[in-house]
Amino acid sequence: MMTKHMNFLGAAGLIPFAGLPLLVLMQLVSVYEGVAWFTIYSALILSFLGGIHWYDALNRTSSVSQLYIAMLPSITAFTVLLFTQGATTLILLKVSFLALLFYDFRQLQMNAHYLRLRTLLTGVVIGCHIAMLWLS
Template identity: 40%
Template sequence: MPYSAVVLGLAGLIPFIFLPIAYVANLLSLTQSALYFIQYSGVLLSFFGGVHWWDAMKAQKFGTQMYVAMLPTIVGWLSLVFSHRVEVLGLLSLSYVGILMYDKFTLSLPKVQIVSYISLRIALTTVVVLSHAWMIYLIT
């Protein structure tokens, strides 16, 4: 895995970690922290659809993968529409796990690349899911 991918992946975790801390430290209200968290999570989730869109185009797989590539964007958009509901955090969290599993069985990368990519994604997704759980705990 390229060093830049690891660094950027880790940098992508900053809002997931900072926003709950910002509420606990009284830097943001709970409403602000939760709203910004959901907005960031929804936007970032849509990125993973782009990974599948690119993979389907590259491998000329114009069937199911092309359609599934749109799901993270739709879920991300719906999370913005319904950002006032705590259930959205659970949906986003499950979506990150779902797209990770779909990545593992669908992406057409060489075996060495897919192993390192999935290993990185498992680590990052674990932090993302735990952050969602933390935000749910703070809200309820």
């Protein structure tokens, strides 16, 4: 039962990632607005993904360092938004999603469905970053 909800919510979370490049492509929003909104949403989701490491660390008493690492996606997202713009922001966020996925596989003790879903969602997110880069 939980798997169905994970799939639905994961797919729903992709709507802004896929929708904003489409809105730019259809010229319903300007490139400037589309990139700005896209990068804000991207940073929010990157921050959100740190939470799974916080949860995992709390359930494994031997992983205090993981609590600190769980904060890196939020700090990275904030720093990227604060100090970069345009294509640089999109590239750094894209690389951060990919790096976090690799770290997830190395560190998380989650079920196989979560890791498969996370891989699929991250693939779409990276593709959407590439599309937004192309459009900008």
